[in-house]
Amino acid sequence: MLTTRDDVRLLGPDDREAFLSLTAQDPVVNVFAAYRARVTNLDPRWLGGEVWGRFEGDQLVAGCHMGANLVPVQCTPEDVGLFADRALERVRSTATIVGPHDVVEAFWGVVSDRWSPPREARWRQPHLQIADDPMVAPDPEVRVTTAGDLEALYPACVAMYTEEVGVSPESAGGKDLYQARVRQLISRGWSFARFDERGRVIFKAEVACASPYAAQVQGVYVHPDRRGEGLSEIGMAAVVALVREQVAPTVSLYVNEWNTAARSAYARVGFTETARLSTLMF
Incomplete structure (x- = not known):
């Protein structure tokens, strides 16, 4: 005791x-x-x-x-x-x-x-992981991004962050720091995206952190104009395949309990729940 x-x-x-x-x-x-x-x-x-x-x-x-x-x-x-x-x-x-x-x-x-009370409390977030090949065919157009993709990629990163967290990463003078973070992920080979014929990002995700055992994915985003087409499933299948080949053997993420569409998509890819997390944001 x-x-x-x-x-x-x-x-x-x-x-x-x-x-x-x-x-x-x-x-x-x-x-x-x-x-x-x-x-x-x-x-x-x-x-x-x-x-x-x-x-x-x-x-x-x-x-x-x-x-x-x-x-x-x-x-x-x-x-x-x-x-x-x-x-x-x-x-x-x-x-x-x-x-x-x-x-x-x-x-x-x-x-x-x-x-002070948290700005937002997400008390029960399923923690998901996969250590096998995805159960759906990967999107062949999802690739590792390069430094030349930054101009197109950065607005999608800002949009996703703002939608997920509720505040812009550029608020309070944070633009330079956040842009440096996006550049860092690109330089590590931890940023993945699919672009349309106009050069827009229509799907993207990143590895937030990794060890020899696992890599945690963050920032999964589908352009609002293209939602409902199944891009998240085949996109995440591609991310799983690329991450398991290039970064770590197990891929994980955590998702909001209420996001049933995302949870269903991840389940179809082959992710399974292994824990329940909580996130308090201030």
Whole structure:
């Protein structure tokens, strides 16, 4: 039973392998945390935040990424009280809390009287994954994008983000930062799209983060003029095939519970639900 604050400490580069072993207990759900550990070496200078761990003796048994994204890693609802204490001590920089539903619910129960209410709460989001060939034929016109596609691709990225999140990524002077993010995804080979004869993006998706085990897809978008034609199914089938060939063997994403059309399309591609997540956006 947790009775002292001494169970929790800040993690750093020396803890990288232990933290990666922790994420590997559920490598698909924990792909974001694993990716961040690999690219930052758990160094706060590169994290733009901190990663905390709970130990039993010398064994790391739970973690929490605390930055713009607050993400629990292998936590039980009982663990989050200690991490919530640490979060409340920091200058708040959290824009999103995302993780397994019961853990996020428990975390919010601790901090809700000190933090402002979320702008939006999505309490039960199916987490889906596929580790086989897609069940429908991939769209042969979906391809990895290049730097030359940026002019056509960027407006679709802004439109998708605004539709999904409810605010433009360009608000509050964020255009340069968001455009740099889109360029980064293109340069990594993590951006996929289909263009029509006019050069418009009619389908697109990106890999948000990846590890040797899994890649998490985000930003799935079909142009409003072309919705209802099945482009999301064959487009996602193409993304699955390309990602499994070039990035990681398992493809995952999470979707809003109410988005029955998207959930049906993903199911036809071959995605299956493996967890329920919650996302709180501030």
